[in-house]
Amino acid sequence: MFTWRSVAFLAPALAHAGYIALGDRLPQALAPAIAVSIYVPLMLLQGLGLPVFGAAESGGWPGPSLLGWALLSLFWLLVWWLLFAVVIRLLSRPT
Structure with missing residues (x-):
């Protein structure tokens, strides 16, 4: 059912979602990066007039x-x- 490509795509996406879901339980050093990954895209979308907050x-x-x-x-x-x-x-280019 899952190919290596689908697993390779889902692994970082799910890891990113997991870091966001863990929130305060992560080390303090990761908090700014997680906050940026949430608020920067939302601020861009808010600039388009979408009620994202x-x-x-x-x-x-x-x-x-x-x-x-x-x-x-x-x-x-x-x-x-x-x-x-x-x-x-890039990886599938013939050499």
Whole structure:
């Protein structure tokens, strides 16, 4: 059912999703990278006028809305798919 290509694509995508899901349980050194991987794409999508952030608590950063999480998932799946497609193309070139 799964080929090596599908496993090679899903492994980094699922690892990335796992790091996001672990949140506060990760080492503090990884927190900025995880926050950037969430908020930068959402800020770009918010610039397009999409309501990707939920209501913010007083003095805090707003969390992603349901639409925000869905679009964030699609964004990163697309990024991983494009990266994987480029790597496969480079590796399959005849020498």
